[in-house]
Amino acid sequence: MKRKDNMPTMVYIALLGIRSRKQAWGFVWLAILISIVCFAYSFINKDALFFTIVIFAAYWYFTAIKWMDQHSSWES
DSSP states (O other): OOOOOOOHHHHHHHHTTTHHHHHHHHHHHHHHHHHHHHHHTTTTTTOOOOOOOHHHHHHHHHHHHHHHHTTTOOOO
């Protein structure tokens, strides 16, 4: 993906190396899945609260996708 002139840095970083909208949604669902697994594991190991970080990654991908959709910035 090439950076557009009006693209915020956080959107560019979130989608760095991602070539399509479908691939970006795959990362969102993967982050949600990892978050669920880590949440379930936190009941076994109380120190494993990694899911809170991963769910923020899913939100970051989601907001980056939303920005790209609103500004029609996906490459064909």
